[in-house]
Amino acid sequence: MDQTTKKDNLNQKESLPCEQTGNFLWEDAPDEDKFSVCVHCGMCLDACPTYQETGLEHQSPRGRVYLIKSVAEGRMNLNESFKDPIFQCLDCRACETACPSGVQVGSLIEEARGQIHHADPPRGVKGTISKFFLREVFPHTSRLHKLGKLTRFYQKSGAQRVLRKTGLLNILPPHLKEMEQVLPEVGTPVKASMPEVVEPEGEKRARVAILTGCVMDIMFSEVNAATVRSLVTNGCEVVIPKQQECCGALQVHAGDRETAKELARRNIDVFLDANVDKVIVNAAGCGAALKEYGELLQNDPAYREKAEIFSEKVEDVSKFLVDLGIRKPEGKVETRVTYHDACHLAHAQGVRQEPRKLLENIDGVELVELPDADRCCGSAGIYNITHPDMAGRLLDRKIEDIPDEVEVVAMGNPGCMMQIALGIHRHQRKEQVLHTIQILDMAYQNEQKQKQTRFIEAAATQEGSGSDENR
């Protein structure tokens, strides 16, 4: 679309529904520079989980890029034939790894969803619930913490047992009922329980801030605690900004770019004010979103530059520690581990070797490679809730690939942790699901225990020899 037409469309956005013009009408329309570089070679097809499952061209990266181009050129409307493949996409970015032309399919999909969100805002029961959580719950820390307390009460008071026994949970759709069964035990959020600045152990090597996240700090607060402890052990002063917000990734995936932008602006201000060397993230999806703030705010002159500066500081915890020079733990963790590459770590951030190096650095850990480790598990934000069938098929493949001999499946994303725990439960398997950093933390904790044992033994020996001398 030429620039004049685009501008005209933007000016008419209130009066011209998209279905009538067949064009993208709102800000952040899919960029011609991005879709025009697709040469239709098809090298992305085999990498795409939805194409692998359906064999349908419109459920492939090439097909989706073509549809986006068609709408941009006014040859197609924002109708169901467009919306379905755009929302069936997992936004897993496996196609970007495979594409020789560098087509940014993920970014195009997210921009297309933004247009659909304007043209046809979420409605009905599902739409209202998702809008409520994305706008009224995740971005509000106090509400999230209340929800966490409520869930903890549900888990601890016996209500969970009663509801399960009486079969009342049968009113839930089957996939939600299964999810309830693997819900992790809610702990204490790190943002509320730890001080704003945690001092390093030994000589200070870096000053970093940690993104505690929304769901992460409620459902996986132990991962956040393990992250802080590991950073501190490695000589980092850790800042936990209390005013930080949810990263906005789920909102971008759902097409609600306005809410995501609001969250991004607040995070940029808070983290830049913290004056840190790096912003450390332990959730792949959040890390990718933070690294893309520059793109999200490209049309915001007040924040465009600040967003780029901020994004430069964002780093996954495994990459940060390996680059810093990780202190080898003296403690052992005797276990066989396989590692699942979260899409937003491997494909979106190119972080593949560092988590493996981190695990290999721990005595006792035997790393067994997972076949197709970087194929999506079906979690994909809230995809497993909105598209349970496709998500379930991908999950089954992932679980079947887990080598029989492993005891632990490690990964770097809370969504994948929930999804793979669900698959293990569904397939009646026994593997434990852990975040990579939790295994490192275990090794440091074992080191502490060994030191304490040695100290007690040495004290006992000294006491023994002292009493011998006194005789």
Ligand code: SF4
């Ligand atoms: S997205 Fe990339 S790999 Fe796929 S068809 Fe286009 S150019 Fe080829």
Ligand code: SF4
């Ligand atoms: S992001 Fe994933 S699901 Fe979407 S087109 Fe690319 S490979 Fe397929």
